[in-house]
Amino acid sequence: MFKSVLVIGHFRGIRLEVHISWLIIFVLLLTTMSAGFQNQHPGWAVTTAVITALVTALLFFASILAHELGHSLVAIHRGVLVTAITLFIFGGVAQMDRDPDKANDEFWIAIAGPIVSFVLAGAFGLLAAITSGWYQPVPVALGWLATINLLVAVFNLIPGFPLDGGRVLRAVVWKLTNDAGKANETAFASGKLVAYGLFGLAVWNMVVGNLVGGLWILLIAWFLLNMTQAQSRMYLLKERLAGVRARDLADPDVPLVTGQRPVEAWLYQDVLPSGRRAFLVSRDTAHVEGLVSLSDARRVAQAQWPETRVADIMTPADKLYHVPPGAKADEILQLLNEHGLNQIPVMENGRVSGWIDRQRLLRTIEVHLEIKR
Secondary structure, eight states: OOOSEEEEEEETTEEEEEETTHHHHHHHHHHHHHHHHHHHOTTSOHHHHHHHHHHHHHHHHHHHHHHHHHHHHHHHHTTOOEEEEEEETTEEEEEESSOOSSHHHHHHHHHHHHHHHHHHHHHHHHHHHHTTTSOTHHHHHHHHHHHHHHHHHHHHTSSOTTSHHHHHHHHHHHHHHOOHHHHHHHHHHHHHHHHHHHHHHHHHHHHTTOHHHHHHHHHHHHHHHHHHHHHHHHHHHHHHTTTOBHHHHOBSOOOEEOTTSBHHHIIIIIIHHHTOSEEEEESSTTSEEEEEEHHHHHTSOGGGTTTOBHHHHSEEGGGOOOBOTTOBHHHHHHHHHHHTOSEEEEEETTEEEEEEEHHHHHHHHHHHHHHTO
16 A cells, blocks of 8 residues: 655654655755755756755754754643654644643743754754865855855744644734633634745746746645645634543444454454444453454455454554544644544443444534534
C-alpha cells in the first residue's frame, strides 16, 4: 500500500516524518539554488554548485525540523503530548494531542519555533563570517542559511493563524481577556486577513511579471486560508460537542466473535448477515482478546479462510486503540482520523461497555450540530 509519509527517525518519543509533498519543494529548491549559485559564481564547476546546493538544502530542512522541535520540546515540558513532526511542501508541523490549556503555555509553545530560527540565523551568520576566507562554497552556503532562517523566523511571526505569530496573538488576547473563545475568534480572523492580503500580493506579483513568485505566494495564501478555516470548523465542532462523551455515543450492542472461529464462517455467517465490518474477539465483554476486521481478512488468501482462525489475523488487545467512557467526542474523532480507524471500543478497567464506529459517530455529530444551530 502506498504511504504518503516516510518515517525518518524518532526523537524523545516524537516520530519524525517526511511527507511525499516535501520531495517537490526539495527538488525545486535544489534546482533553483544550483542555478543561482552558478549565476552568482561563474567560476564554480557545475558539480560544485550542485553539491553545495544539495548540502545547503538538507541543512535548510534540518533547520525547519529544529524549528518544529523547538515547539515540540516546549510543549512536552508544559504537559502537551507531541506525537509526530511532519515535513511537507510548506515547511513542517508538530502534531500535538491537544491545544494548550493556558495562555502562557500557548505563548511559549508558539514563540519557541521562531526563537530557534533566530538563533540558527545568528549561528549560521557567525559561521559565515568566521569562514569567509575559506573554500568559497562554505561561507556562501552558511550565508544563505543565515538569511533563510531569518526569513523563516520573521514570516512565522506574522500575526495570522495558523502561523506562530497568529498563535502568539491568540495567547496575548487570551491572557488579556481571560476568554479563550474571543482569543480563538481573533486568531481565526487574523489568519483570514493575512491570507487575503497574500492573495492580493500574489495577484500584484503576477501582474508585474513575477509569475513564479506570484504562484508560490498564491499557494501559501491558499494553504493558510484552508488551515484557518479547518481550525475554525474544528473549534466550532468542539464548542458544540462540549459535554458529549464516549458513553453517550457508544452502541451497547458490541459485536463479538470467538478467536477459534474460522475466518470463512465469521465472514459468511456473522459479517454478511449483520453488515458489520469489524468484531471484538472475545468470549464476553470482560475478556477481550483483540479486534478483527474485513481488512484483516483481505490479507489472507481466500483459499485459506476455512483453515485460518480469527485469532490468527486479529489485532491483539495490547495493540488495540480504545477510549474510556468519559472521552470527548472531538477527541474520539481525532483518534479515528489520526490512525485511520473505522471503529473503536469503549473500555474501562479492561471491560468493554460499548462500541463506536465512524458512521455512528459522524451521524451523532451531525444531529448535535443540527440541534444546536
